[in-house]
Amino acid sequence: MIMKLGVNGKIGDMEVLLKHMVKEACPSSEDGFVSLIHGFCINRRLKEALVVLEWMHSSNCKPSVLPHNILLSAFVDEGDFRSVLFVYKEMVKAGIAPTVDTLNLIIDILCRTDRIESALNQFRRMKRKGCNPNCRSVEIIVRALCEKGRIYEGMTILDDMIATGHRPDFIFFENIIPLTCRVNRVDEGLVLLNMMIGNGFSPNASIYSVLISCLCENGRIRDAIKLFEDIMALGIKPDVTIYVSLVTGYCRLPNFSDALRLLSENEVSDTDPYNVLLEGFCRASRFHEACCLLDKMVKSGLSDKFSWNIFLRALCAKGRIRHALEVLDRMIIFSYEPDGMTFSSLVNGYCTVGRYWDAFRFFRQSSGRNCSLDSTSSTRLVDGLREMDCIKEAVEVFWCMLENECPLNISSFNLLIDAVCSMGDVHVAVKLWSFASCRGTVSDADTFAAILLALCKLSKRRETLTLVSQMIEAGLFFEQKICNVLLRCFCEMDMGLNAVIVFNQMVSHGSPPAIGTLNMLLSCLISHCLLHMISDSLVKFISEGGLPNSKLYNMVIAGLCKEGHKEKAFKILDKMLERGWVPDATAHAYMVGNASTIETGVIRGLIDDSCIYDEVSNILVEGLE
Template identity: 40%
Template sequence: MDAKLPLFIISKKIFRWASVNRYISSYLCATQFQISTENDHNQPDNTEFQSKVGLLKNELCSDKLIRVLDSTNNLSAAVKIFKWASLQKRFRHTADTYSWIILKLGMAGNIREMDFFCNEMIKAKCSSAEEALVPVIDSFVRNHRLTEALRVLELMKLSNYKPSVITYNLKLGSLVKDGSDFQSVLFFYKEMVKSGIVPNVDTLNYLLEALFRANRITTAIDQFRRMSMKGCSPNSRTFEILITSLCARNRVDESVSILNEMLEQRCIGDENFYNTTIPIFCEVSRSDQGIRLLRMMRSSGLVPKSFVYGILVQCLCENLELDEAINLHEDMIETGLTPEADVYVDIVNGFCKAGEFCEARDFLDENSVSEIDPHNALLLGYCNASNFFAAYSYLQKMVERNIADSFSWYILIRGLCENGGVRKTFEVLSRMIISSYVPECAIYSALVVGQCKVKNYEAALQLFYWIRAKYWLLDNASYAELVEGLCHVTKLKEATEVLQYMSRSGCPLRASSLNVLIEAFCLTGKMDEAIGLRSLASSSGTVCSPLAYTTIMHWLCNTNNAKYVSVLFSQMLVEGCPLDVETYHVLLNAMSMQNRTNDCALLFGKMVACGLEPNSKALSELLIFMAHHSQLHTITHAIENLVCKDEVLSPTIYNVVINGLLNEGHKHEACRFLDRMLDSGWVPDAVTHGLLIGTIGKEEVDGGADVHDNFIMQDRVGNILAEGLEKT
């Protein structure tokens, strides 16, 4: 058996074991089996051994022995005490005491001594031995001690104790529920079959679940097809696993086919099947299958719960199937269920999404809805449609009927502020206060947005100061509007104060707003402050986008501080910020300014490998720089692999590449690029043409104008050739 044990099974952290079994005493609890190997020594503590034996001499019984063993910290001492008890004439170990020592040793990974006591237990023919070992095996499995579990099972089998398929299924179920890797589940399943235990449908269901979790979809479906060959018929749980797993992987059509098979086989789903599959179909917007399952559920005599109806109604409303949603709502009431407020909210949202506001209003009136949330949903619908007159009228009626709250006023005020209706906003705010509603922080957040929308940034700033004095917090959108607005009027000191308050409060700023603030500092030449903003923002949880880094790097290059770009680039990599095309552009520019050809080649190669295309200007500048340093050949492989657009890989680019490679002595590569150029229907310029046919010597090119001037100069011969091509 030892040879069959897999190498991948290793000791892991011992979790709490809470299995309760009527055949085993309560001492089998998790805390009693957590073994700290650091506290165990090869030699037992004689002092502890003597003191514990002294407690047992006058009153040795199995229960007291277990209590004493529980209080023994040293495993070797516990084993010695156990063996001492075995030698006492008037004492015989029970299934409980053997189970204790077997579990203790197994959890410590001491398989040799565990085997010894298993054999001793079998020789002693203790009553209820099999029942006592079952929870021990279960504990091993739960704590990922598969080696120990299988050893006990093997010994039980050799002693004619044959665990039932139920016992094995419990172990498989524990592995699957605990998220064990598929190899562990498969190994245990194979050992079960080797023991002569015939798998049943529950066994195969656990196997299917493990296969899907390991993303072995084809194998899982194949196992499902083979169930009949193993003498099993799929049950409700089988179809539940298949349908939910396929839907979760966006294979909805296949899951519908499986559902059809279920109906053809006349398999009746249980309550858990419907409660699980209906929501999963709703998640993938297949309300038709959800309704179908609901009807099947009703025809089976099962009464759907409120949450099932709620999920279906939500799905129907999102897909604007409002008539069906209303029918479901009525069906709920007929079955004696009281729809929750969320159901009414979803239906109202559906009506508003369809622009049917009158229908939404009639629906709430007809059903005498007294909850505030559905009415607030209708109020929000009016505001989203910019129908503020209707929204204000409806809010007044809500107040009259006492079904409004502070959030109702906030919805209208926020809507007005978002649309620049500040003057009307203060009228509504006055009415709110007169109606005995106290404005909360959210109201002031809306007012800040409103002032920013009408470019009254000073008033917005004063509101912020007032809110800060009260230690209140604005919402993220309000902070973003305020920071961006202050940047537009170059109040950068004040914008920084806002960011500092946000940072102290742990409130993140929108990434795009941070970019605006950083760019504003860069435009004024305050690079140190711009760099400091990045650190300040990150302390509040604000995510720095690639644009924020790129902006700073760009201005560092413009102010002849390209040497600091590498530091910022390192921080960018440490923080896991992705690199976009513009980031690569500015990095290549910075490396070129420092004459770092090797770094340019590495960066360009990485850029192309990531599937990013440089623009024509950036590519030209890089090629000219590399050609000037006779290093163009180091990036030709990247250029060849570059999937470029026509405007990126142009005749000008080809001329630079061919020219540079010829000057560097790489004639073969130059000819390869010439072939590609000609295949594209383009003609080389005069300098390139001269180099290729030998009419211009290399010394003449080196001694004359630089490469850049050579490749951009007008060439009569090239023009004539081009004209000839145009005529053709």
């Protein structure tokens, strides 16, 4: 009844029965608790299992470690660290001594939750708790260390285990040998293989396969062949991955004759090793041998569509289009329909020799057959068509890439956007950018700059502001290139207030505009009498670097005076004088024309009006002379 109630989530009713069970002190109640916990764990009702555990601890029976280990194992599988910790604390409070299985589970959950130092601490203290680490303990800690890139530490623990004469079980070898290969420590894997055989275990083909693969990847083909001979001597049938690894190793040397002999002498009837050898010939540009091998594969019934595509792709990569088309004809004769890889190879080949219209023709054929080009060939075609000023065709290819979720690198994407904008099709550029963003293409400053300039030329104010909000969302607003372009756009479209906001933000974030942009900005704001709105930012900007010439200082001073903000103009004058420059006649006329109204303490904290007037006017006169 408790089990049925718990499985249906009726914890309240379940606890009523558990209370009666404890109160009545049912005989063999511990067996009942263990059975319930085990049952709930099997049914993944871990919350209910915890409730049973709590009632078991409240009863008079002395619980054993078994139900706790069952529950710990279930929570470890779930990765629930808090619940593991709770169960372990309940064990400690009940005075139940942990077993090696208990501690292994604790170490396992610590490793799974990135608490590797705590796991190592627990591993080293196992003996203090009366438990010697077993093979499972070593497996857990070594695997965790290797996965964290701490390979040396992991292998040291493994070496210590080997040196102390531990007798691991088959599962240990089956799990750890592939791990040593994964972290490129094949010598430790070979030591474990010999230990495995010495302990009376028979390695299976998968263990040999992973070792042979690792040896071949490290160029140790002789050691790999020795293991292969051991397999044959033991009567184990090598799987296809072993032949693939050996042929790959021979091709890297390159030693094609031994690879052919290996496949021939062992009467290999799988296609994959032959395809690897075919690809090896092609990579070495030994097309005659590749052609002979492909003919042999066809006659033996060992070829597949991938075989033909390997040869065709290699020919296209070298620009040998005529031979590639002959291979395509033979491929079709042998009833193999061209697929995405076929068309990608042909498009890539035509791009290699600069025949982009022919490449585009095959792109159209692939689209008609619902075959997707790969990223490399699509990108080359987009770039080639763009260079030929075939922008509409390049956009067509890019649309197809978007539909097939095929990425275009950011530099090619930006060049395409720029080309579309140059044609005046800014709405197309915005649409392309929008769809590309939805499909994971991350835009940069160049993308937005091209679109902004195009919008500016068309005086698209609303669209410009919309794009600015998207730039802010993308975190690109304060890119210096973006801000410079944006300031120019706002000035050209007479959006002075927006230009003010951008400039003030730029200065506050330490991203000053270029000199040409600053000149345009000042002219725009002066014409709209908005210069006073950036005066504080200008003072900060001048303090941090200064205006590059006296002309800009004069523009600012005259503009501020014209707007009736002489006190702000005197702050700029003060900075100008510090640079050793004096105002021109226009600025001088603005400033001394109403000198009696100058407020006290405007320049450098001078105290009375007469002193201010005398100092300023005299300096200006001296400068003019």
